[in-house]
Amino acid sequence: MSTTLTDIARDGLAMAYKRAVTPKAWNHDEEAESSQTQLPQASERHQYCTLEDGTALPLSIEPSDPAEPSEGGFTPGEGETAWSSFLAGVDTEFEHSLDYDTCFGVVIVDVSLPTTDHQDITGVPVTIRPNGGVLSLYFEESGQFAAIIDSRALRKVLSHYAPRLVATLSLKQSHNSKPGKKSKRPGTSDPKWRVENATVRITVYGNMRHKDDIADLFSGEGLFFQQPTVEEYDSSVPYFNPHLLLRPGAEMPKIEDLSISDPRSAASRPALLDEVNQGKIWRIFDLANGDGASVSVAASGRLKSPLRHHQLQALNMMTERERGIIEDAKFPSLWQATSSPHNPKYRHIITGSCEKKPRFIRGGVLADEMGLGKTLTTLALICWYLDVRDAVRCADDRPGESSTTLIVVPKSIIIGWESQIVRHINSDTIAAITYHGPSRRRLVPDFSRHDIVLTTYETLREDYLAPRKSGAQTLYSHHWHRVVLDEAHRIRTRGSELHRAALAISKLAHCHWCLTGTPIHNSLDDYGALLAFIQAPKISEKRDFVRLIVKPMEDENRRGLSRLQDLVNATCLRRTISSLGTAALQLAPLDEKIEWLDLGRDNELYTFFKRKAASVASGFGKQRAGNTGKDKGGENILSLLNFLRQICDYGERMLPVKALESWREGGMNEDGAISTCPDSDQTGENQGITAGSSRSAKAEAVIRNILGQQSATGASLPQKSVVFSCWTRMLDLIQNDLESVGLGVQRIDGSASLPQRRVAIEQFMLDPRCVVMLASIGSAGEGIDLISACHVHILEPQWNPMAESQAIGRVYRMGQKQRVSVTRYIVNGTIETYVQWIKKDKLRLISQSLGSRTISQEEVDQKRWKELNKILF
Structure with a gap:
C-alpha cells in the first residue's frame, strides 16, 4: 500500500471523528496512552483500533456504570450516546452488530483498487469504514487498506439504519480485463488508482422494520439483494429478502435450500421437503411422545415449582440418557442389547452394526410444543444432577471435572431464562450468571464456581471466532458438564459458522441437549444438524445421515420411513397440547371464534387491485400451462395479494404512496408491477397518524371487543389482551386508535431492544392500567410469556398455521389460570378467506400424511391455484 493511501485513510477517519465530537474537555484513555490524537473523556469506556502511525480511533462503547447491571455485569442496550451513530460508521462490526434481527441478503458492489499491491484475491474478509465522501475497505486480518466503494445508497443505509455488514473482496477473473488501465479516483487528483474488475460481496443484517426502506435505497441504485451462501449467512437470525417475491402461500426459503449458493457447497446442499413430505415427517415427530413410559425419578427439592406428569416423564428420559442406560431402559435407545448372555453385544438400530462397548448418546432433543414447560424441565434436570453430585459424587463426577451447565439462547429470550431461574428454583440453592456483552470475558474465570452460565447464540459465534484473532479467554476455554441449546433449530444449517460453533462447544461437554418446538423446517437435514x-x-455425519435416512426417504422407500421413525423415537421426545389434553395441563378449553367483517368504504380500492391481480394471475396461469421460463408476472402476484391483504386491514392507509398514485390515476404496468422510488418509502398517511371516524372495519371491531371485555361483569382480574399483526404499519394504526379511547398499551415488535422488551413485558404484567399488548407475529415466535393476558386478537390470517399457533401459545400455555379466548378477524369474500383456506389445507396435509392414500405436491398446487382463481375472478 502506498504512503499516499495510508495518509488518505488515516487523515479522513481522524478528521471525520474530530468533526463528529467537539467536547469541552479532553483526556487520554488508559488503553490509548501512546495515541497522538486526544480522545473525549465521558461516562463511557472505549476500545480503540490503531492506524499505522499510532492514531487511535474508537471501535465500541462499553458502559462503565450500567443502570441495571445483571449478575453477569452487563445491561444490554445501555451506553448509547449522542455520537454513537458516528461510531456505527467507523466500524460496522461493533455495538450495532448486537442489534440486528434479520438477514436481508447480499449486495454485490464494484470497487476501485489502488495500483499497488495487485494480487490474486478471492473471498478475502474486509471491514467497511467511512472515509470522507466514500467508504473504505480494510483487510480484516491485517487492517491494511484494501479498496474504495463509491455507493451513495450504501452510505445512506449506514448512516440512517446502522446495519451490520459482513463483506468479502474478490478480483474477477476475466479474459477481457486490462490490468494496466488506470483512472483517477473520483474526487481526487491522485492518479495512482485504476478500476479493477473487482467486487465486494456485502451481507446486510438489520431490523425487520427497516426492510422496505433499505431495499428501496439499494434498488434505486440498481443494487438488489441476492441470496447469501451458507458460509456467508449467520443462521442465528431469520433470512428475509425484501427483493424476493414468492408465490401465494409460499414462505421465504431457507438459505440452504436456495439455488444460488457457493459452488463449493452446492453439491452438499440439503434437498427441499415439499409440504406433503413435511406432513409425513411432522406426524413421525408427533408420535415420538414417550407414551406409556413409567416415571421413577422425582423432582429435586431445589425446585419451587411442581412438575406436571409430562415434565416428570421428560425428566426421566433425560436422566436415563445422561446415565447411558440401555438395558431396562424405559425409553427407546439407539442401541439394543443382543440376546446372547455369553457374548453380550449392542446392536445399532439404524446401521445394524454391533459393538461390545458402544458410545452412548448423553443427551437428545426435547421437542415439546411451545407452552409445555421445556425450560422448567431443563432446570429440573440440572437440579437433579446437582443433587446426585452432592450426594454420591458418582463416577462421572471426577475431581476437577466441571459440573456447570452452559445454556445458549436467542438474545431475545435471555431475560425470560433469568426470570424462570428465579421463579422456579429456591434461592441460594443454585448459582447462575449471564455471559453476554462487551465486559463478558472477565467472567470466564468464574465459570467453575457457577452451576448455570447463560449466553446467546451471537456470543457463542463471536467467541468461536475470537481465538483465531486474539487468543482471548472465551466459552471455549472451559469444559462443561452439559450444554443446552434453546431454540436449537437455529443451528440447523450445516457448515454455517453458528453450526460449527455449536459442534465445537459440544466437544467440550459431557452431555448435550437441544430444545426446540420445530426440529425440522424445510429439510430433513435440519434434524441431522x-x-x-x-x-x-x-x-x-452428513454422509451417513443422507445414505441411511434422506436417500431412502427421497426414493419413497418404506424402509426409509421406518428408519426415520426409529431414529426419532430414540433421539427425541415431543408432546403437544392436543396430545396431552387440556385437563392434564390444568388449562381451561380454548375459546376460538372468527369475526367476519365487510370491507365497507374500502371496497372500491380493493376491487381495483383485485382486478389487477386477476389480470396478472391469468397471464401467469397461461405461462404455467405452457411451462415457459421465468416470468415477471408470477413474481408480482404476491406483491398484489399483499396489497389486498393490507387493504383488508386498514384500507389506503396501509398502502405505499406509489400504489395509491396508481389507483388514483387508474393505471399500472401490464405485468402488475408498481415502480418504487428510493426516497418514496412512505405509506398513505405516514407523515402523521390521526384518530377519528375514518377507522377501518377491523379497527372498529377490535376496539369494540376490547372495550367490551373490559366491562365484562364478574371479572376478578384485569381483562388483558394481546393483539397480533404481521404488519408493523397496522400496529402503528391500531396503537393510535386504542390510545385514543383511553386504553393503556405496550408494544413488542422486531425493533424492540432487550431493555425495551423487559420494560414492555413487566409493565403489561404488573400495571393494571396497561390492558393491551401489541405484538408482531414475527416477534411472538420466541421467548415471550404473556399469561397475564386472557384474550388474543389475530388481525389477519397467516399463510403458515404454525405462526398463529406460536402467537396463541404465548398466552395459552402452562401456568395460565384464566380462560383464554382467541378472536380472528377476517374480511368476508376477500383474499383473507383464501389465506384462511390455505392454512386449513396445510393442517389437512399433516393429518392425512401417514394415510393410505398418497397425495402428490402437484395435486396440492393445482388445487390451490383453482381456489385462488375463485377469489380473484
Missing part, C-alpha cells in the same frame, strides 16, 4: 450436535453415533 441437531444429531451432529448431540453426537449421535454412526448417524451424525
